[in-house]
Amino acid sequence: MSESAVSGWNRRDFFGGMALFALAIGVPVASVALSDLPDEEAPSERQRAMMREVSQLVVPKTATAGAGDVGVGDFVILALAHGLEGSRAPSAGAAAPPLARFRRPDGSLRQLHWLENELNQRGGGDFLARTPAERRMLLAAVDAEAFAEGAREHPWRTVKALILTGYYTSEVGASQELQYELVPGRWDPDLPLKRGDRAWSSDWTAVEFG
Amino acid sequence: MAEQQFDAIVVGSGITGGWAAKELTEAGLKVLMIERGRKIEHQVDYETETKAPWEMPFRGLGDAALYRRDHSVQMLNRHFNEFTEKHFVNDRENPYTVPPGGEFNWFRSYQLGGRSLTWGRHSYRWSDYDFGANKRDGFGTDWPIRYADVAPWYDKVEDFIGVSGAAEGLAQLPDGHFQPPMVLNVVEQAARERIAARWPGRILTPGRVANLTEEKEGRAKCQFRSICARGCSYGAYFSTQSSTLPAAMNTGRLTVITDAVVEAVDYDPATKRVTGVRYIDTHTKQRSRATSRLVFLNAGAFNSVHLLLNSASAAMPQGLGNSSGVLGTHIMDHASTLSGVALMPGFEAHTTFGNRPNGAIIVRFRNLDTLDGKGHTRGFSYQGGALQSGWSRGKREAGIGEAFKQELQSPGEWRLVFVAFAECLPRPGNRLTLNRSRTDANGLPVLDIALTYGKEERAALVDAKAEAAAMLTEAGGTVIMGFDEPGVAGSTIHEMGGARMGHDPKTSVLNRWSQAHDIANLFVTDGAQMSSSACQNPSLTYMALTARACDAAVKMLKEGAI
Numbered sequence: 001m002s003e004s005a006v007s008g009w010n011r012r013d014f015f016g017g018m019a020l021f022a023l024a025i026g027v028p029v030a031s032v033a034l035s036d037l038p039d040e041e042a043p044s045e046r047q048r049a050m051m052r053e054v055s056q057l058v059v060p061k062t063a064t065a066g067a068g069d070v071g072v073g074d075f076v077i078l079a080l081a082h083g084l085e086g087s088r089a090p091s092a093g094a095a096a097p098p099l100a101r102f103r104r105p106d107g108s109l110r111q112l113h114w115l116e117n118e119l120n121q122r123g124g125g126d127f128l129a130r131t132p133a134e135r136r137m138l139l140a141a142v143d144a145e146a147f148a149e150g151a152r153e154h155p156w157r158t159v160k161a162l163i164l165t166g167y168y169t170s171e172v173g174a175s176q177e178l179q180y181e182l183v184p185g186r187w188d189p190d191l192p193l194k195r196g197d198r199a200w201s202s203d204w205t206a207v208e209f210g
Numbered sequence: 211m212a213e214q215q216f217d218a219i220v221v222g223s224g225i226t227g228g229w230a231a232k233e234l235t236e237a238g239l240k241v242l243m244i245e246r247g248r249k250i251e252h253q254v255d256y257e258t259e260t261k262a263p264w265e266m267p268f269r270g271l272g273d274a275a276l277y278r279r280d281h282s283v284q285m286l287n288r289h290f291n292e293f294t295e296k297h298f299v300n301d302r303e304n305p306y307t308v309p310p311g312g313e314f315n316w317f318r319s320y321q322l323g324g325r326s327l328t329w330g331r332h333s334y335r336w337s338d339y340d341f342g343a344n345k346r347d348g349f350g351t352d353w354p355i356r357y358a359d360v361a362p363w364y365d366k367v368e369d370f371i372g373v374s375g376a377a378e379g380l381a382q383l384p385d386g387h388f389q390p391p392m393v394l395n396v397v398e399q400a401a402r403e404r405i406a407a408r409w410p411g412r413i414l415t416p417g418r419v420a421n422l423t424e425e426k427e428g429r430a431k432c433q434f435r436s437i438c439a440r441g442c443s444y445g446a447y448f449s450t451q452s453s454t455l456p457a458a459m460n461t462g463r464l465t466v467i468t469d470a471v472v473e474a475v476d477y478d479p480a481t482k483r484v485t486g487v488r489y490i491d492t493h494t495k496q497r498s499r500a501t502s503r504l505v506f507l508n509a510g511a512f513n514s515v516h517l518l519l520n521s522a523s524a525a526m527p528q529g530l531g532n533s534s535g536v537l538g539t540h541i542m543d544h545a546s547t548l549s550g551v552a553l554m555p556g557f558e559a560h561t562t563f564g565n566r567p568n569g570a571i572i573v574r575f576r577n578l579d580t581l582d583g584k585g586h587t588r589g590f591s592y593q594g595g596a597l598q599s600g601w602s603r604g605k606r607e608a609g610i611g612e613a614f615k616q617e618l619q620s621p622g623e624w625r626l627v628f629v630a631f632a633e634c635l636p637r638p639g640n641r642l643t644l645n646r647s648r649t650d651a652n653g654l655p656v657l658d659i660a661l662t663y664g665k666e667e668r669a670a671l672v673d674a675k676a677e678a679a680a681m682l683t684e685a686g687g688t689v690i691m692g693f694d695e696p697g698v699a700g701s702t703i704h705e706m707g708g709a710r711m712g713h714d715p716k717t718s719v720l721n722r723w724s725q726a727h728d729i730a731n732l733f734v735t736d737g738a739q740m741s742s743s744a745c746q747n748p749s750l751t752y753m754a755l756t757a758r759a760c761d762a763a764v765k766m767l768k769e770g771a772i
Binding site (some may be wrong): 140144147160169171180183185189192193 | 396602
């Protein structure tokens with residue numbers, strides 16, 4: 001399996017495809033306005049499909065759309081290329097021997113390539129060819145290891161953080177799954193919180209400090 | 211081009227520049243205000259104000275690759291993000307240096323309104339514990355003023371800008387003319403009561419902020435969005451644009467020039483007066499000159515000092531107004547750290563609505579009438595508050611799938627956070643100098659910033675951590691972390707000093723009127739004038755001292771003294 005960008009990739013296709021997709025599900029085009037990625041950061045179609053699926057596994061469709069449904073896969077690819085969530089820090093775990101092969105010349109880790117390889121290896125072949133239940137199990141195992149007691153830097157943590165960011169800052173995630181109000185207009189210092197009450201994605205302090 | 215003549219020139223348009231422009235124009239003077247950055251028009255130019263995260267290319271987080279290149283320092287500011295990035299400088303284009311092994315985070319906003327657009331808005335009076343601090347323990351030089359000198363000017367400033375807050379009757383944090391406070395949330399209220407029950411002198415109170423809770427002269431009250439640094443079309447927080455600039459413009463006596471950096475203040479050794487300024491158009495690099503009877507420096511503490519150093523002449527080779535040799539020395543910034551975070555069980559059935567652009571503070575309780583600090587003689591206070599966690603907690607949690615999504619749909623647990631601000635001692639070795647080996651885009655030598663904390667600040671933060679843990683525990687919390695190592699200097703964005711006030715022209719740059727000892731028609735009324743740092747936010751004091759200096763300058767002018 002090739003880990004380099006598939007031939008035939010071009011930015012216009014990527015952007016155009018995303019824009020059409022976004023329009024189809026009612027997401028404003030601005031939300032997926034991708035700045036140019038250098039060729040070495042261009043994902044393969046397979047990687048895009050994988051990131052979409054992985055995003056959907058982390059935040060599946062329930063009463064609201066899932067993360068894959070709203071374009072989070074491509075957001076994560078863009079975010080990784082641009083180093084959001086510290087993903088292009090030279091120290092981002094890339095020095096560890098099993099990860100060394102996924103390093104960029106600047107020392108940072110290509111999380112996308114790592115994840116593709118990791119999931120394929122665990123699945124004994126093409127991750128995307130496994131059944132949905134198997135895919136979920138394989139990813140859950142990666143997640144469990146990344147967040148196990150004593151586990152520290154782990155590339156999955158970075159990818160997961162970006163999936164959550166992508167979802168909860170999308171219009172669906174922010175305003176349907178959660179609630180969004182740009183102009184609250186008042187301050188209520190003490191209200192009852194009932195089971196099932198939805199949080200405010202526009203509570204910037206809560207989001208900033210997690 | 212004919213020379214432009216004014217009664218007064220104000221260098222800088224931020225928190226104090228706006229005040230100087232307002233006060234001087236209202237007193238009848240014809241004023242030129244020069245701003246190095248671009249024009250930002252109130253309401254019209256707050257481009258991202260109403261954007262949602264999904265309307266932003268990087269969802270509000272911004273392009274980290276771009277930030278590493280162009281905003282390597284500014285990106286460390288809490289208020290810096292994709293919505294606000296245009297309200298902060300490009301670090302690559304605006305270099306400064308630090309000595310080998312040194313660190314300083316210099317957060318800057320070069321634009322009309324300066325940092326008044328991006329400031330934290332906390333507004334506290336200083337007390338005689340603060341103005342008397344240097345005299346009491348012998349660090350630094352004695353302030354030539356006391357609270358009584360500034361109190362009427364605090365009244366004036368608060369009445370004009372609008373400060374919300376709760377009166378507490380404390381000598382160390384005098385009450386002001388407040389609009390109604392932004393009240394404590396349910397967890398903070400409980401903490402206030404529990405802490406006061408154990409330690410009657412420890413007061414947890416809402417932050418006193420320049421955000422309106424009542425309408426005021428064409429400004430609407432706060433809408434509880436807490437996105438202030440994007441710019442606020444409601445005019446609900448004090449900024450030059452929302453407040454002082456319209457007042458100054460209304461007089462018809464203000465001229466504003468933007469995109470122009472002042473390279474030097476001109477000095478006439480024959481009259482011992484400054485005569486005006488020379489400035490460079492930052493785009494065309496064309497040089498111009500303007501003259502005036504008064505010059506007010508309000509470029510921001512370090513930039514005002516920078517300008518004085520750059521204004522050296524044959525008559526004043528060490529820098530303008532620097533016969534004392536102390537120009538640039540005794541710079542300060544509050545030593546700050548995250549003293550404690552605690553989980554707050556028992557409030558699971560409570561939540562809040564609205565984004566309060568403010569938090570809670572714990573007023574200074576150390577080294578008041580008794581010197582009870584352990585290894586330090588000054589004060590510290592805390593800012594922070596209680597908050598419920600949001601979806602981003604999921605970044606730290608195991609789990610994928612429906613149950614995970616379900617869990618993140620509701621607000622998370624409550625936490626109570628205390629961040630300490632410790633008073634920084636004025637030390638001669640902490641200083642600004644010109645780095646002549648490096649010039650900026652306008653050909654001016656860049657500033658070198660040397661500021662390190664000493665054992666006193668470190669002792670205060672050790673004390674603050676221990677007391678934070680004790681108070682968080684008393685408030686019913688479970689402490690999960692706390693630190694006592696100060697953050698990188700500059701991080702508090704309260705950099706000040708460098709042209710300190712003092713009684714003696716031999717050991718200070720400015721007198722009690724923020725007026726240069728050496729030059730009667732030169733005033734420096736931003737943070738550069740500060741002789742000590744106190745532990746509370748300084749901007750309100752800068753504003754009060756600016757209004758006071760303007761009044762004094764106009765009187766002297768009318769009396770023919772200058």
